[in-house]
Amino acid sequence: MTGHLTRPSGGLLPRLAQFRAQPPGMRGAFARAVFDYLDPEGSVERLLGRLVPAANDEEVRDAVREGVSDPEISRVLGLQPQTPGLLSAREMVFIHALVLLARPAVVVETGVAHGSSSVAILSALRKIGSGRLYSIDLPMVEREGTIESPEGACDVGREETTLVAAYDRVGWLIPEALRDRWELHLGDSLRVLPDLLSRLDQVDLFLHDSLHRYAHMRGEFEIVWPRLSDGGILLADDIFVFHHAAIADFARSAGVRFRTYFGMGVMQKPGRRKTGDGRGEKGT
Numbered sequence: 001m002t003g004h005l006t007r008p009s010g011g012l013l014p015r016l017a018q019f020r021a022q023p024p025g026m027r028g029a030f031a032r033a034v035f036d037y038l039d040p041e042g043s044v045e046r047l048l049g050r051l052v053p054a055a056n057d058e059e060v061r062d063a064v065r066e067g068v069s070d071p072e073i074s075r076v077l078g079l080q081p082q083t084p085g086l087l088s089a090r091e092m093v094f095i096h097a098l099v100l101l102a103r104p105a106v107v108v109e110t111g112v113a114h115g116s117s118s119v120a121i122l123s124a125l126r127k128i129g130s131g132r133l134y135s136i137d138l139p140m141v142e143r144e145g146t147i148e149s150p151e152g153a154c155d156v157g158r159e160e161t162t163l164v165a166a167y168d169r170v171g172w173l174i175p176e177a178l179r180d181r182w183e184l185h186l187g188d189s190l191r192v193l194p195d196l197l198s199r200l201d202q203v204d205l206f207l208h209d210s211l212h213r214y215a216h217m218r219g220e221f222e223i224v225w226p227r228l229s230d231g232g233i234l235l236a237d238d239i240f241v242f243h244h245a246a247i248a249d250f251a252r253s254a255g256v257r258f259r260t261y262f263g264m265g266v267m268q269k270p271g272r273r274k275t276g277d278g279r280g281e282k283g284t
């Protein structure tokens with residue numbers, strides 16, 4: 001059914017080798033990711049069911065199918081592997097399905113680059129006919145160093161700039177037809193977020209995919225968490241890449257558990273919230 005999700009990508013053995021590099025607080029989560037490789041479809045369906053308990057099994061399966069057959073997602077995936085840095089099929093399908101089921105009014109993401117995560121979110125927002133995506137990325141720069149932006153100076157390293165420097169604009173993958181629900185803010189996310197969030201009532205879904213260093217991830221989580229709606233969801237991509245425990249430490253301090261889907265971390269604010277169609281949902 002969801003053939004995209006079963007494509008081999010990276011394999012199990014390299015992942016097991018990375019296990020030893022994880023700090024103790026992350027090893028359990030890393031080990032559980034093995035089950036995602038064994039059963040990608042079951043994993044995504046179980047996770048979506050936990051995050052959106054008001055959705056029944058059939059609705060969850062339909063939402064996943066929607067992502068697999070979404071023309072915009074297929075277009076983006078067709079650019080792999082010659083476009084490095086795109087989200088994987090399973091990540092795009094997961095995010096797309098989550099938006100379809102949770103129906104967030106306000107989505108905020110940090111780290112746009114080509115815009116594959118933005119496409120997954122915006123395509124789902126168009127389907128539900130509501131909601132808005134606020135994205136933050138650095139202004140395009142051609143070399144590492146200190147850049148000046150309206151929000152102030154920001155140090156960027158090579159790995160943070162190469163993705164966008166090769167293309168003509170941040171979010172170049174996002175088609176015109178999806179841009180009416182999109183607002184792009186350029187600058188260091190730790191500087192832009194407080195001001196942006198002060199203008200928004202609340203955040204229903206947050207995706208971290210900017211700088212994956214400990215202090216930066218933790219900093220974004222600290223800013224966003226108090227502004228997440230009850231039952232709101234925080235996603236963080238690449239939580240295992242830099243071998244630190246930012247998400248585990250933050251989850252402990254916030255008193256919640258974090259779940260994972262492959263390399264993505266997921267935290268949900270406790271409480272109930274109303275979805276766009278008025279369904280009450282219970283946070284875990």
Ligand SMILES: C[S@@+](CC[C@H](N)C(=O)[O-])C[C@H]1O[C@@H](n2cnc3c(N)ncnc32)[C@H](O)[C@@H]1O
Nearest residue numbers: 111112113115116117137138188189209210211
């Ligand atoms: C992994 S890419 C994002 C990929 C994107 N989510 C996608 O699906 O195509 C990381 C992005 O984070 C941005 N970034 C790095 N440091 C940042 C910072 N301090 N504030 C905002 N964005 C940052 C980089 O410019 C880069 O475009």
